[in-house]
Structure formats: structure tokens, C-alpha cells
Amino acid sequence: MSLLLVVACALVDADRRVLIAQRPEGKSMAGLWEFPGGKVEIGETPEAAIIRELEEELGISTKSACLAPVSFASHNYDNFHLLMPLYACRKWQGTPRPKEHMALKWVRPQGLRDYPMPPADAPLIAALCDLL
Numbered sequence: 001m002s003l004l005l006v007v008a009c010a011l012v013d014a015d016r017r018v019l020i021a022q023r024p025e026g027k028s029m030a031g032l033w034e035f036p037g038g039k040v041e042i043g044e045t046p047e048a049a050i051i052r053e054l055e056e057e058l059g060i061s062t063k064s065a066c067l068a069p070v071s072f073a074s075h076n077y078d079n080f081h082l083l084m085p086l087y088a089c090r091k092w093q094g095t096p097r098p099k100e101h102m103a104l105k106w107v108r109p110q111g112l113r114d115y116p117m118p119p120a121d122a123p124l125i126a127a128l129c130d131l132l
């Protein structure tokens, strides 16, 4: 069983809403809503990876100092074990646009439960509800 390191980020706006993004057709778990993010590449720090993914997926820029750890997911999928730190970010430049996702949505933490998300994400929703 291989361990897969993925970083994810909860962008939090001034109304304490969180940005979720809908996974595109053709990918695993298509149509489910996720926190923006992706795999950490070889030689890359988790912070550099999430900054890169936010730029690639949403067209926004942020920096390490604006990333705060929230919690992490450790979840066994069929073909890999996912280890996914979740950061919160309240300060970025630009307006998020769905460059790679089907749609984006700003949702209150309690409202996250109304959106189908990957099974790994359930404990992260609880952590965000506590935090925000």
C-alpha cells in the first residue's frame, strides 16, 4: 500500500465561508466537491505545493505566511493511502476561477455537509466547523 501525500487548502472569506471545487468528469471521484489542492511533487515542500496548486487551479496567489495548518486526513483508498494536510488561507491575491474544476462554491462550514465530498474529507469538515 503506497502512501500518497496530497495538500489541500480551505480558502476562507470575510464571511467565514469556505471555497470548495467540483472535481471534473473523467477523473476519479468526478462530481464530488473537494478542497483545492493536489499531490506534492518530488523535492517540493507542502507549502510550495499548495501555493502552486492554488495558482494552477484557481489563478490566485498566496504565500507561506498566509497558510495555517488546520488538520489532516489519513484515509485508506483502494489503491493508496491518502495523507492530506489541510491548510486555511484568508489572504490571497486575485479572484478564484475554476481553471480545472467544473464549478466553485463558497459555503459556510456547517453547509459543507450538504455537498458530496470524498470520504477522506469528513473529519476535515468537523475541524473547520470547530475552527471557523
Ligand SMILES: Nc1nc2c([nH]c(=O)n2[C@H]2C[C@H](O)[C@@H](COP(=O)(O)OP(=O)(O)OP(=O)(O)O)O2)c(=O)[nH]1
Binding pocket: 006, 007, 008, 027, 028, 029, 033, 034, 035, 036, 037, 038, 039, 082, 118, 119, 120, 121
Ligand atoms: N485536492 C483534493 N484532493 C482530495 C481531497 N480529498 C481527497 O480524497 N482527495 C484525493 C483525490 C485524489 O486522489 C487526490 C488528489 O490528487 P490530485 O487532485 O493531484 O489528482 P487527480 O485528481 O488528478 O488524481 P487522480 O485521482 O485523477 O489520479 O486526493 C480534497 O479535499 N482535495
